[in-house]
Amino acid sequence: MENNDFFIKIVNNEKGKGLFSNRIFKEGDIILEEKPIVCCQFSWNSDYGYLACDHCLRPLETAQENAQRLTGNPNLFLPYSECCETNKNLMTECPACGAKYCSIECQNEAFQRYHSVLCLQSRMKDESHSLTQLNETWKQMHYPPETATIMLLARMVALVNQANNKQDVLSIFSQFCHRTTNDTHEIAHNLLGEKFVGQIDVLRQMMQTALNTEYTAHWFTPDGFRSLLALVGTNGQGIGTSAFSRWVKNVSALDLPKDQRIYIDKLINRIYDDMEEVVGSFLNNEGSGLYILQSSVNHSCTPNAIAEFPYSNNTLVLKAIRDIQVGEEICTSYLDECELERSRYSRQKALSSLYLFVCHCDKCQTQINDPNVTSDEELDDDDVSS
Ligand SMILES: [Zn+2]
Ligand SMILES: [Zn+2]
Ligand SMILES: [Zn+2]
Incomplete structure (x- = not known):
């Protein structure tokens, strides 16, 4: 290309x-x-009330509602409401299952591409709630901070099932980086943690029960399913949205008198402090996409x-x-900013365990003769966790 x-x-x-x-x-x-070809909000994130469009992850709360929830303070008032980008008048929901969308465009696109299959199948197999059960099982294996969701895989299957030309969609997915069988074992294990390695097959079987996997049969052999998890684990890009942070950005761009600017900056800092106390670092609607x-x-x-x-x-x-x-x-x-500041040895350890490659970037090349020690920050982290 x-x-x-x-x-x-x-x-x-x-x-x-x-x-x-x-x-x-x-x-x-x-x-x-x-x-993205497909994306999905993380399962715990959605369960904890981080309200986002089921299709595009746009926040469905106003900035004030968002700040109220994350600070646990229902009386919090945000001035400059015109700086909030949330438009509740455009929001819609699926009449059958109640999935919420930021707009009719998102609702229609979701329905045409994958939601028709998922919506129908979750209702048809209602007695067993097979998609819900799959999601619950996943959540028990993958606690926050989340890096993936089994529901993204369900959307991939549905996308193929609903496509007129199934080969076209399958060939799009085949463009993503694929690994050797050994690698995919390791990546799938890293995604879930050692404790749950034996349960990958449980997920695979539950997904086969919940969805029609006829057109994606090659994803549902034991090796195929691991490589699917590895595809999502290595190619999935994190997505974060926040009504409050958009409001902060827009308020910061306002031309305000000095005293008002001081007042608003103090307010914003106080809100962020309160949020940190209540929800820690979980500020955003979070998901991942391909x-x-x-x-x-x-x-x-x-x-x-x-x-x-x-x-x-x-x-x-x-x-x-x-x-x-x-x-x-x-x-x-x-790697995130903290990880980037660590020693070459620490960085390479993180990259090889999460993504299974050895970094040969300029920085790593110039540090090639550095001793193989973890950086101080990492030793500190180890102390805390032990
Ligand atoms: Zn949307
Ligand atoms: Zn629906
Ligand atoms: Zn490097």
């Missing part, structure tokens, strides 16, 4: 594909925007790009965080 802005090429056997720049990007430039272009972006410990969700929905924007030259590989960091 190639256009004026970027192209994708095979890098090597270990990394597979990579995304490369076809022109100069300045810091802050948007490299690309894309919608993005074709983003999934070809490799990791670097000195990334030149970042994936963001500036529209408060599942539209991913890849943005340059420094100038990028023609022909340069575009990379993001798979």
